Amino acid sequence: MKKKIYVTRQLPESVLSKLRDQFEVDMWTKEDQPIPKDILLEKVKGVHGLLTMLTEQIDSEVFGKAKNLEVVANLAVGYDNIDLEAAKKYDVTVTNTPEVLNETTADLTFALLLATARRIPEGVDYIKENKWETWSPLLLAGSDVHHKTIGIVGMGNIGEAVAKRATGFEMNILYYNRSRKEKAEDRLGAKYVSFDYLLNESDFVVCMTPLTDETKGMFDAEAFSKMKNSAIFINTSRGGVVNEDDLYESLKTKDIHAAGLDVFRDEPIHRNHPLLELDNVMALPHIGSSSVETRIKMMELAVDNIERVLKGEKPKTPVK
Numbered sequence: 462m463k464k465k466i467y468v469t470r471q472l473p474e475s476v477l478s479k480l481r482d483q484f485e486v487d488m489w490t491k492e493d494q495p496i497p498k499d500i501l502l503e504k505v506k507g508v509h510g511l512l513t514m515l516t517e518q519i520d521s522e523v524f525g526k527a528k529n530l531e532v533v534a535n536l537a538v539g540y541d542n543i544d545l546e547a548a549k550k551y552d553v554t555v556t557n558t559p560e561v562l563n564e565t566t567a568d569l570t571f572a573l574l575l576a577t578a579r580r581i582p583e584g585v586d587y588i589k590e591n592k593w594e595t596w597s598p599l600l601l602a603g604s605d606v607h608h609k610t611i612g613i614v615g616m617g618n619i620g621e622a623v624a625k626r627a628t629g630f631e632m633n634i635l636y637y638n639r640s641r642k643e644k645a646e647d648r649l650g651a652k653y654v655s656f657d658y659l660l661n662e663s664d665f666v667v668c669m670t671p672l673t674d675e676t677k678g679m680f681d682a683e684a685f686s687k688m689k690n691s692a693i694f695i696n697t698s699r700g701g702v703v704n705e706d707d708l709y710e711s712l713k714t715k716d717i718h719a720a721g722l723d724v725f726r727d728e729p730i731h732r733n734h735p736l737l738e739l740d741n742v743m744a745l746p747h748i749g750s751s752s753v754e755t756r757i758k759m760m761e762l763a764v765d766n767i768e769r770v771l772k773g774e775k776p777k778t779p780v781k
């Protein structure tokens with residue numbers, strides 16, 4: 462009997478065909494919507510492999526129902542949606558998709574930084590709304606990026622790729638990380654500093670940490686109050702690292718200058734969310750790694766991980 466795999470969102474057949482040859486594959490296909498929890502809890506019964514999106518909470522309830530489960534392959538590098546303790550308890554391997562998305566996510570992070578600093582969306586709207594009457598000296602004047610100080614919180618794979626882009630803009634690079642990254646310092650000229658120093662000194666504060674118990678809400682009123690009034694905050698990691706009420710207050714009172722956000726505590730962010738009312742917020746719908754090439758690489762890696770585990774081999778990218 463073939464082992465069973467359940468995929469929680471419709472993925473291209475070109476990627477899944479590799480699995481279909483060897484396993485029985487079923488998939489949630491409804492209108493590109495996340496699978497409702499009650500259906501997921503039914504579907505996982507009897508499956509050996511689960512290919513999940515970051516929209517699913519894979520918690521002890523799911524593990525408890527999935528008696529045959531051997532592997533959860535998450536289509537993301539972040540795995541805060543998966544209860545690792547429960548996975549361990551039920552002896553299930555968890556895999557993610559690191560590295561293949563580094564450059565693409567760093568591109569988007571830097572694009573968001575540039576767009577927020579130089580007010581690009583406002584410029585686009587200005588023309589579309591037929592407001593442009595003449596060139597004027599301070600029309601939509603933004604903040605410079607080149608030669609400014611960027612502070613990267615979480616100097617991991619993507620943090621380093623962001624720093625690499627900052628070198629092209631001849632920026633002064635500060636970073637704060639759980640541990641010092643001496644190789645990155647040598648290669649990128651980045652300086653390891655304390656969290657407080659980074660907040661005090663940076664013109665751009667970029668968050669690139671995973672969401673963990675430690676990082677949850679680390680960007681709160683106290684952190685924002687330490688930033689310059691001219692500081693721009695960029696978050697492409699996870700919304701949960703930010704206290705969104707505190708961010709709103711800091712932006713509203715111009716305690717910090719602006720924010721570029723790709724991620725939110727609750728996704729999709731509600732259209733009436735106060736942050737979206739602010740002119741100094743640029744919001745994107747969690748598209749950091751979203752280029753066709755990279756998303757396909759992520760899918761291929763997730764498929765490869767599932768295949769390996771179900772064949773009794775070591776996966777390429779297990780979550781440790």
Ligand SMILES: NC(=O)C1=CN([C@@H]2O[C@H](COP(=O)(O)OP(=O)(O)OC[C@H]3O[C@@H](n4cnc5c(N)ncnc54)[C@H](O)[C@@H]3O)[C@@H](O)[C@H]2O)C=CC1
Pocket residue numbers: 538539540559560562566614615616617618619620637638639640669670671672673675676697698699723724747748749750751
């Ligand atoms: N917006 C998007 O579409 C995307 C978002 N992400 C997010 O970015 C995160 C980072 O991804 P990678 O760079 O691949 O991960 P990584 O594991 O290579 O890097 C994370 C870094 O954060 C550091 N870190 C962890 N806890 C910390 C703390 N409390 N204080 C300071 N530093 C801490 C780690 O030491 C590590 O260097 C992912 O976990 C994910 O949540 C990743 C890809 C796309």
Ligand SMILES: O=C(O)C(=O)CO
Pocket residue numbers: 515536537538539540562749750
């Ligand atoms: O990989 C992740 O963690 C994402 O957020 C989407 O690529």
